[in-house]
Amino acid sequence: MNPVPFRSVKSAGPVRVQIDWSTVRKYATRAAVVAAAAPVAAAAAVMGLERVRRQQYPLDSPFPTAPPASTEVDDTTATVYTYGADLYAAMLDAIRSARHQVFLETYIWKDDEVGREFKQALADAADRGVEVFVVYDGFANLVVPRTFYDLPRGVHVLRFPAFRPGLLMLDVRRSGRDHRKILVVDDEISFVGGYNIGELYATKWRDTHVRLVGPSTWELRNAFIDIWNRWRTPDLPMLQDVGSPLWLPRLRAARNAPSELVFPIRGIYLDSIDRACSHVYITQAYFIPDEDIQAALLAAAARGVDVRVLVPERSNHVVADWLARGHYATLLRGGVRIFLYQGAMIHAKTATIDGRWTTVGTANIDRLSLTGNYEINLEVVDDGLAGQLEAAFRMDESNSRELTLEEWQRRHPLTKIAERVMSPLRPLL
Structure with a gap:
């Protein structure tokens, strides 16, 4: 006893x-x-x-797509891509046309037909004398043989550390990943958005990327140089920034750098939602808002703003789905409308507000992205680009169903229990 x-x-x-x-x-x-x-x-x-x-029930249903669409933001042409095959064709064309320099940074780079096509294009660029610099995340690519990243002489490769000390203490700021996806070619053309590199993303996932052609490419060039110089090993060369004579407050890159305690992406979301007078359209792969972002959305809805959040009904990370669902009751009761994308994975990280403000990038609205990972989002104040992102949102809505409060309240009691039991995991995601 x-x-x-x-x-x-x-x-x-x-x-x-x-x-x-x-x-x-x-x-x-x-x-x-x-x-x-x-x-x-x-x-x-x-x-x-x-x-x-x-x-x-695999996530492989067909979904609506749109051809690339361009708009002018001052002296820069911004093109929105909503289909991976179109994006990859444009990225590969830029690399194959490179004359001086290529910067590529990616989170996932698969060893498949698409991944090998990018690898060959980079190798060919180096062979013709182009300076090529590559950053990839070590942890995200643990399942890929290290030999795949053995690129030819002349290609400088930085592997972001697979394991960082904060992992043992569950400290996301000291264990987060390099989640960014950037391509910069000749200081003239650049790309950023949610697409990783691989066959799956070319045709089976719905995502969003933006290409910049013009002086605002500096925003992404500078971002790449900063992370390269911060994490390079002694055997890799230091990159020199050239500075920029252009000051374009209507198009800026917000960059999270957790090791340096820099987290502007959360700030741009909070500021823009607080400004909303008409509508807020958010598309997210993994939507686990913190108290402040959730409060901002509820406050906007309370003052009559049409707040809509579009997420996958089933994503590739089921635990993230369950943690996100823990917020649904509060959001729905507060007037926020939730749309569930059907049959396929939607991985976009975008928002547009009042037909004027837009963000496109790599950051999810969750703790890991907003306080743990290296992330980058464009912040653009432009009616033309906002209109394109609103058109993309309406396209995605056509492949979604709206979740009502009545339906959500009728979910099975065991589902409610599971949501509560798993809620302590939210700080890790």
């Missing part, structure tokens, strides 16, 4: 309570283990169920 942690001790005076601290510690430890294990066990269970479900 286990001893009780508290027992009375007889004495001539008042009753004294003697505490068996070893027993208290034992029970406290057991409780902590259970509390920590419960959300992990629940996450493992839903991942197992989703694996079975995905075999029966």
Whole structure:
């Protein structure tokens, strides 16, 4: 029989309570283990169920697409891509036309037909004397053989560390990834957005990228040089920035650098949502807003703004889906409309507000992206680009269904329990 942690001790005076601290510690430890294990066990269970479900119902349904569309933002031409095959053709054409320099930074770079085509284009550019610099994330590509990244002499390759010290302490700021996707060619053409490099993304995922042609390419060039010089190893050359005579406040790159405690992307979202007077259209792959962003969306809806959030009904990260659903009741009760993308993965990270303000980039609205990863988002104040992103949003809406508060309240009680059990995992995502 286990001893009780508290027992009375007889004495001539008042009753004294003697505490068996070893027993208290034992029970406290057991409780902590259970509390920590419960959300992990629940996450493992839903991942197992989703694996079975995905075999029966894969995320491979066709979805609406639009051809690339361009608009002028002062002296820069901005082109929106909503289909991977179109984007890859433009990126490869830029690399194959490079005369002086190529900067490529990507989160995932798969060893498949598309990945090898990019690899060959970079090698060919180096062969004709172009300076080529590549950054890829080590952790995101652990399943890819390291030999795939053995590029020919003349291609400088930086592997962002696969494991960082903060991982052991679950410190996202010191363990986050290089989640950016950037291509800069000859200081004239640049690309940024949500697309990684691989066959899957070419035709099976819906995502958004932007190409810049003109002086605003400096925004992405400068971003690449900063991360290269911050993380390069001694055997890699230092890159020199050339500066920019152009000051274009209507088109800027916001760059999260967690190791340097720089987090502007969250700030641009909060500022722009607070300004909204007409409508807010947000598209996100993984939507787990913090208290301030959720409060800003609810405040906008309360003052009559049409707030819409479009997310995948099922994403490639089922745990993120469940954590996102923990916010649905509050958002729906507060007047925020939620649209669930059907049959395929939507991976875009975009927003447009009042037909004027737009952001396109790599950051999700979750803690990992906004405070942990290296991320980059363009912030553009331009009616033309906002109109294009609104057209893309309406296109995606046509492949979505709206989730109502009544439907959400009718979900199974076990679903509600699972959401609560897994909620402690939110700070990790």
